[in-house]
Amino acid sequence: MRYVISGGTATVVNLAAIWLSRQITNYEISVFIGAIAGTITTYLLTKIFVFNANSKAFDHSEIMRFLSVHAVVCMQIWLVSVSIERWVLPVYWTSNLREALASMIGVGSVVFTGFFLHRNVTFRTDLKL
Numbered sequence: 001m002r003y004v005i006s007g008g009t010a011t012v013v014n015l016a017a018i019w020l021s022r023q024i025t026n027y028e029i030s031v032f033i034g035a036i037a038g039t040i041t042t043y044l045l046t047k048i049f050v051f052n053a054n055s056k057a058f059d060h061s062e063i064m065r066f067l068s069v070h071a072v073v074c075m076q077i078w079l080v081s082v083s084i085e086r087w088v089l090p091v092y093w094t095s096n097l098r099e100a101l102a103s104m105i106g107v108g109s110v111v112f113t114g115f116f117l118h119r120n121v122t123f124r125t126d127l128k129l
Helices: 002-022 027-050 060-088 095-108 110-122
Strands: none
Touching (some): 002 027, 002 110, 060 095, 060 110, 095 110
């Protein structure tokens, strides 16, 4: 449950960063800024709130493992979202609704994958990159 709460919080931070930065820059740069803000938020909340990591210090190896796991999670979101939007939902809904629903399903699909990978890869103290 704490993982879902931290992920939801990171999503809100990501969207807020996009919205705020959109006031001064274009959409593409805003999405990049939002991704950075969301990733930092996810790392901090997951480390402290979800897995109660023993060390509050920033370990280079742990950060690299986090970024590796986050890359896998992002690929899963993309694959699920695009697949559903292109091949499952076109029959049923309009483009805007399809994209929104496919994105929600894609993001939701990584709740268990992300938790498992962060627990067993990112915050394992005996793994070093």
